[in-house]
Amino acid sequence: MLQLISIFIGYLLGCFQTSFLIGRVFNKVDIRELGSGNAGTTNAIRVLGWKAGVLTFLGDFLKAVVAIVLVRIVFDGQAYALYAGLGVILGHNFPFYLMFKGGKGIAATAGVLTAFDYRIALVACLLFIAIVALTRLVSLGSLLLATWIPVGMYLFYRQNIEIIVLGFVFMFLAFYRHKANIKRLIQGNENKLGQKKLT
Structure with a gap:
């Protein structure tokens, strides 16, 4: 039950879509309709510029940190904090109010890892x-x-199977959201940072 509560707390915080809000408030655009269509840091840089990209990264990073810190205060246990981090990634990738179309979760994952184990x-x-x-x-x-x-x-939590399994879940989510990128990497036509034309 506490695992589900932790995921729910993380999901609510993860639904804060930084790049979408920046695009709407400052540029009057829906970033999901521009560039790669991804509501994340890289597309924010390509579509809205570096300043928006940095703000997007910070927003997505910090919401994960807040979720983990909050759950650590409320519940005792490393695994609960990681469940909260999982919730953040799910909320970021699949926000309910944006028809479950969000980002790919890498900046949020960086926040999760930083708050969980530096x-x-x-x-x-x-x-x-x-x-x-x-x-x-x-x-x-x-x-x-x-x-x-x-x-x-x-390497650091080999005695805790639950944490290791969660690590694989994080990896799976990242690979799932990058499936189109993986295809382009294999084909040799993946977009590079700073490249204007998208495939």
Whole structure:
């Protein structure tokens, strides 16, 4: 029951769609109808500019941190905090008031990892930055970041099967939301950061 409550708290916070709100309030557009159609940081950068992209990342990152901190205050237990993080990702990716069409959850996932365990978050951040710097492929960096999550959970929480399983759930959600990107990566025509024309 506490797991479901934690997910619900996270979901409500995750439904705060930063890029959608920025687009509506400041640019009078629905970002889901522009660029890649994704309500996330990368599309915000491409469509609305770097300032909007940074604000989007911060908003999506912080809502995950708030969810985990809140659940840790209310409930005792590492796993409950991670369930709240899972709820944030579900709320971000599938917001009920936007017909369940949201973002891909990577910035929110970064917030989850940072609030949950800085060691796992640090490796994830370095891995993402290195891949994006070398390839300019945000999707590839995101996928490798997601792959690291269950590995990191196993390395630091190998005695807690529940946390390791949740790590795989986070990875699965990231891969599911990036399925179109994976197809383009395989075909060799994935969009690169800074590229204007989208496929």
